[in-house]
Amino acid sequence: YKLKGKDYSQTEWFKEMLLRTDYVTDVFLGYRKIPHFSIIIKKQSVYRDKFWLLRVSINMDILQKFASNLEISSQDDAFIINKDRILQTNSKLFGNVLEPLKLNNIRIETDKRSVTIYDIEFNRKQAYIAYAPIKGTPWILVTTICSKPYKKIPSLFTKEVTLISLLSIFVTFIVITKSINTLVNRIEKADHEREIAIANAEHSDKLASIGRLAAGVAHEINNPLAIINEKAGLMKDLIQYGDLAQNKDRFTQLIGSIQDSVARCRTITHRLLSFSKKIDRGREDFNINEAIKEVVGFIEKEIQTKGINMIFDFQENLPKIITDKGQLQQVLLNIINNAVDAVEQGGTIEIKTLLLDTNHIEISIKDNGIGIPKDKLKHIFEPFYTTKKKGTGLGLYISYGIIKKLGGDINVESEVGKGTIFTIKIPVNPELEEIK
Ligand SMILES: Nc1ncnc2c1ncn2[C@@H]1O[C@H](COP(=O)(O)OP(=O)(O)OP(=O)(O)O)[C@@H](O)[C@H]1O
Ligand SMILES: [Mg+2]
Numbered sequence: 001y002k003l004k005g006k007d008y009s010q011t012e013w014f015k016e017m018l019l020r021t022d023y024v025t026d027v028f029l030g031y032r033k034i035p036h037f038s039i040i041i042k043k044q045s046v047y048r049d050k051f052w053l054l055r056v057s058i059n060m061d062i063l064q065k066f067a068s069n070l071e072i073s074s075q076d077d078a079f080i081i082n083k084d085r086i087l088q089t090n091s092k093l094f095g096n097v098l099e100p101l102k103l104n105n106i107r108i109e110t111d112k113r114s115v116t117i118y119d120i121e122f123n124r125k126q127a128y129i130a131y132a133p134i135k136g137t138p139w140i141l142v143t144t145i146c147s148k149p150y151k152k153i154p155s156l157f158t159k160e161v162t163l164i165s166l167l168s169i170f171v172t173f174i175v176i177t178k179s180i181n182t183l184v185n186r187i188e189k190a191d192h193e194r195e196i197a198i199a200n201a202e203h204s205d206k207l208a209s210i211g212r213l214a215a216g217v218a219h220e221i222n223n224p225l226a227i228i229n230e231k232a233g234l235m236k237d238l239i240q241y242g243d244l245a246q247n248k249d250r251f252t253q254l255i256g257s258i259q260d261s262v263a264r265c266r267t268i269t270h271r272l273l274s275f276s277k278k279i280d281r282g283r284e285d286f287n288i289n290e291a292i293k294e295v296v297g298f299i300e301k302e303i304q305t306k307g308i309n310m311i312f313d314f315q316e317n318l319p320k321i322i323t324d325k326g327q328l329q330q331v332l333l334n335i336i337n338n339a340v341d342a343v344e345q346g347g348t349i350e351i352k353t354l355l356l357d358t359n360h361i362e363i364s365i366k367d368n369g370i371g372i373p374k375d376k377l378k379h380i381f382e383p384f385y386t387t388k389k390k391g392t393g394l395g396l397y398i399s400y401g402i403i404k405k406l407g408g409d410i411n412v413e414s415e416v417g418k419g420t421i422f423t424i425k426i427p428v429n430p431e432l433e434e435i436k
Helices: 012-017 061-069 150-158 160-201 210-241 248-275 288-298 300-305 325-342 395-405 430-435
Strands: 022-024 036-044 051-059 077-082 116-122 125-133 139-145 283-286 309-313 321-324 348-357 360-367 409-415 419-427
Touching: 012 022, 012 036, 012 051, 036 160, 051 061, 051 160, 061 077, 061 160, 061 210, 160 210, 160 248, 210 248, 283 288, 288 300, 288 309, 288 325, 288 348, 288 360, 321 325, 321 419, 321 430, 325 348, 325 360, 325 395, 325 419, 395 409
Parallel strands: 309 348
Antiparallel strands: 022 036, 036 051, 077 139, 116 125, 125 139, 283 321, 348 360, 360 419, 409 419
């Protein structure tokens, strides 16, 4: 649909959204002249004084299908109306979508909260009318039943198929809304991250250019987005053409893929987010040996499972170091995690600390793992360089940035088949460093 450039600012839904955070519209024709309804979500920006609206338009056929599914026999009529008694789906007896209900003597109290059932004489036959509001929407579901005796009516509402259809539609709505919401969040965060990364990189003399990071972020996020898009399309087709109850497994599988992709985006944006945290906030003094022990504690279980031999060669009586503990621990975690990944079952990792001079401490992390080929060594600090199936390739890139910001330095030596050693040099008190 060629909707580019359309001005929605005068539409009813846009005006509604100035006052609320989400909104399900009535069925309307819109620019496309096709009966449809919209679900709109508002995302208020935390960074700037503005908001985004995300609008999903869904063709009325879905409601029609949903209503028709509830008809037990061909004489029955199930349809949806809004609070003004305008039909939101076609009704067999009372008119077509967007027309007002044809029969005026049908009593419907639009503000009722629960199911209401009563009987009427209709075409000289006894019939029953039942209606109930659909929660979270502006609609009321109405059914007229000519085929079944009164006492069977409640079975309509408990019928397994009905329940499953209702549940599937509900779950799908929730999943789609949640995924969209999460994505909007992530994209917004990623946007913000990029701005911060750009600001930081101005001070960074060594790292790869910003364009590269931006292109990398876009590429890494576009892949899962494409997957989500494809799976959502399939789900839409299933809803439109398939039997929901029969396709339950397929749905679960599709939702699973969507969740995996969202998780992938989340990993990337989280890593970038932690990278951009301001350093000054967390400055405190602490013992580096204890901080290292804490980090190893975080991954104790993995170390045990892999039967890794951890050796600590700590210099005693080191001066307390004044820096952002959380960020330094993040660097240590990234590097130790890489070492854990690199070694075989039963491998060895050795962590050393050493006072280099009055204001510098050296931490080295040595493993006897696979090692890094000489020609790859220059790439390991670049964003998104990874040789791992599930790696983001951000670990070392982020670590390098943090160490530089903390006023330190990081070096690596490696030999294929023998192992790798990362050496971090960090000032005890960065302020003394600056005076120098
Ligand atoms: N100790 C090591 N031994 C062997 N190779 C390593 C080691 N540390 C890093 N590498 C190589 O450098 C690459 C980049 O590491 P980095 O930590 O940036 O990303 P990753 O570990 O692949 O992904 P992530 O840390 O996000 O899960 C790794 O994929 C690996 O090929
Ligand atoms: Mg890593």
